[in-house]
Amino acid sequence: MSVMLNEFLDVPNVVREVITRNKKVIAEIAEEFKRRGITNITTVARGTSDNAATYFKYIVEAIGHIIVSKFTPSITTVYGAKVNLHNNMLLAVSQSGMSTDTLMVAQNAKDTGAMTVAVTNDPNSPLAKLCDYHVYLAAGQEQSVGATKTFLAQLSSMYLLSNALSPSPAKMNIAQLPPILENFIQESKKGIQDFAESLKDINNFIILTRGLTQAVASELSLKMMTTCYKLSRPFSTCDFMHGPISIVEEGTPVIILAPDSEFTEEFVAMTTRLSLLGANVYSFTDIQEIQNMSKKSFKMLPCRGTNSPFLYSMAIELFVVYMAQSLGINPDTPRNAKKITITK
Amino acid sequence: MSVMLNEFLDVPNVVREVITRNKKVIAEIAEEFKRRGITNITTVARGTSDNAATYFKYIVEAIGHIIVSKFTPSITTVYGAKVNLHNNMLLAVSQSGMSTDTLMVAQNAKDTGAMTVAVTNDPNSPLAKLCDYHVYLAAGQEQSVGATKTFLAQLSSMYLLSNALSPSPAKMNIAQLPPILENFIQESKKGIQDFAESLKDINNFIILTRGLTQAVASELSLKMMTTCYKLSRPFSTCDFMHGPISIVEEGTPVIILAPDSEFTEEFVAMTTRLSLLGANVYSFTDIQEIQNMSKKSFKMLPCRGTNSPFLYSMAIELFVVYMAQSLGINPDTPRNAKKITITK
Structure with a gap:
């Protein structure tokens, strides 16, 4: 390990x-x-x-x-x-x-x-x-x-x-978070590993989400670059719709982080549109409709509001480390990078 | 036209x-x-x-x-x-x-x-x-x-x-800007067209710059997606060094916007490092050293400080429209996108 x-x-x-x-x-x-x-x-x-x-x-x-x-x-x-x-x-x-x-x-x-x-x-x-x-x-x-x-x-x-x-x-009781995360790791570890391995040969991802999980999409993108050497770019579904959606064509790989939330309708609409344009949608979601439209999907445990960034973060961190391993990359020492970067 | x-x-x-x-x-x-x-x-x-x-x-x-x-x-x-x-x-x-x-x-x-x-x-x-x-x-x-x-x-x-x-x-006298832009268009139009055509078959670009031209890099990236259907991602040279540089390998395409400025030394250091890693560097620059290290380069007219975002913006706008044309895309009506996007 x-x-x-x-x-x-x-x-x-x-x-x-x-x-x-x-x-x-x-x-x-x-x-x-x-x-x-x-x-x-x-x-x-x-x-x-x-x-x-x-x-x-x-x-x-x-x-x-x-x-x-x-x-x-x-x-x-x-x-x-x-x-x-x-x-x-x-x-x-x-x-x-x-x-x-x-x-x-x-x-x-x-x-x-x-x-x-x-x-x-x-x-x-x-x-x-x-x-x-x-x-x-x-x-x-x-x-x-x-x-x-x-x-x-x-x-x-x-x-x-x-x-x-x-x-x-x-109202969230954050003290309940550690056992929730422990449970999530136990329940999801194997499934995330399989999901990561099945995506390992795909490059140049679009990553979409919106709202509180925006930070998670950025972190997924950063880690995919540093640990898996894959170019990717995160967008809010809304910003993506506002122009960059032009790049989507048959086979364009898109990862969507879609927690059931205030944005459920928007996530479903975006996934529908992407499917019609021929994109290959890969999803982390607990929304059944999005799972159905995805080429591959990892089914998340349901989690609402302020909890969701934590579970989605845990999911993408595990996803990235398993993807790196399946690519034969040692995730502990990525090429070209240092632990502490002194920049100005 | x-x-x-x-x-x-x-x-x-x-x-x-x-x-x-x-x-x-x-x-x-x-x-x-x-x-x-x-x-x-x-x-x-x-x-x-x-x-x-x-x-x-x-x-x-x-x-x-x-x-x-x-x-x-x-x-x-x-x-x-x-x-x-x-x-x-x-x-x-x-x-x-x-x-x-x-x-x-x-x-x-x-x-x-x-x-x-x-x-x-x-x-x-x-x-x-x-x-x-x-x-x-x-x-x-x-x-x-x-x-x-x-x-x-x-x-x-x-x-x-x-x-x-x-x-x-x-201290900049902005009233001098319009004739400077007119002169730039006259001097540079043909060169930018050639530069754009020579890059038209390359996909999945990293775009680097730093400082006042950061907004220009973001606009270049947005326009490449909406008008040329090419995925790209802009970074500050500093943020790029801080992790994402791991993705660079033999042949990775990188566009650098490098005006002679407070960042000249950093741009030269970054380009040197990218060359050593085998990246294909394409540059908009007035720095001779970077031109020499680039696989292809468009030589910018020298421009300092607050002027530089204007000239670099003009350059990348022309670059994108010529690239679209040479790809056979009508830049006036990109696919999937609308002029006014009503979003919430």
Whole structure:
């Protein structure tokens, strides 16, 4: 078994740890945020951490009604602009807490009067020490190059934080999540492995979804590139309809992540259209109609609302590692890439 | 000659119109923005308009030091959240001014106390009428389905607006832009046509750039999908290095937009690395070293800083329309797509 796979299987415990360890700091962050009357949040992150930030953006906007921007690091690191982040909370997300660019943006935020929060897997990292508050991912050391445990740990902390910042918190009991994930792994592991192996020879995927699972589609795409060496591009079904759908022809491979949700009707309409255009649709879904129209489908356990990104994340992480294995790639050490990339 | 090509050739006149017609309203917007002490800007847009919003985000952050977020329409249209945009200016960009989703987000912005600005090509559109201010693109009617004149018209208005909002405006004299664009079209049209034809049989491109031309890379990718039916994915060189570079192997096609700029060294380093990995690099550049390392290269006229997105946009627009023509596709009516997409 690869180190990467082994690390994924430990995710339910990591989620448990994140919930327990950060209760206090997250309450403190929410109190300070409200006390200061802050209206806007800015995130800074790259890669997997940026995908987690996308989830945060969706959920804190949807349940917290707080607008979130994404900071473009080069504005600080190359153009040297002192962007005014007064009235903002900066959320800096970095597994290592060592990225130079994220650090420079956090320093700019402090200098211009922002409240600053770091989310890292190392309480002794420079980023954790620089920011006013630190949310600890407690994922243990990741040995494989591709992020494994951190993505779901980040999603968990983002969920907790969104909920705490929200004037009317969501009803989900996140403490129920670890057993749900454990059950999902047990029930679905073998099926996902078969699904991944059956798709291993296909290249150049379109990946579609919409809403809360958008971050999961981005992470699937990133991991397919880094771990399986396959080009892919994620779209929201809506953005895809708005032009790029022109590329679909007989045999175009499309993966759709389609949880039964506010978007069920739209997912069904899109899958119908894709089928008529001759696309090969591969789906992760619990919607029967979409399963029927798919060339191949992995049947997800039903999961609603804020739960769905967690189960879909677990599914795509396992999918990618099994696909890599079936391609004969060691997912622990992808070619051309390093664990910590120091960029500016 | 296709309608689309004909429309591109009219761009210098459109840019002239945008500058003349919007002087007054842009000064008024800037005055109101400063009077209210607004700290954050939020954009809402889709497709080409969203790529123009990306340019706006870069430039207003770099020269204006004002942070910009991008509004995710589904948060309002599907999740029904009343996102608090007090302390924000909403910039709603839509060629037609008719998109339901953009309208709903603008209404939410008004309801929560934001200052609102519409950028459209129709002063009588619902969006133009709903917002506090209207910036008029004055591009005339676009007859081809893919946006042609609007993208550069949008960039021009975004530049004017960024400059007006900035405490210390940039030095560029935008009135010099139309003759520069005219000269560029004359000098480069034939070369771009040859370049496009020589690449027409290649599929599944990676597109790289960084900084102010990021929006241009996104637009190139969007147009390649909608007009040439080719999958492509844009990255910043930095994000690409951070993982996705794993996919590069012998023969991987990469287009790099590399203006001589703050990023020259990084572009050269990236191109060197790509060459060593065996990628086929195709470049739009005025950097001699990158031309030398490219399998094919289109030599750009030198252009610095805020000018470069305009010339590179003109180049990629012509590139795409010539590529479509050489593929035997009528770029005026791409398959599967409509001119106005009503989405929520």
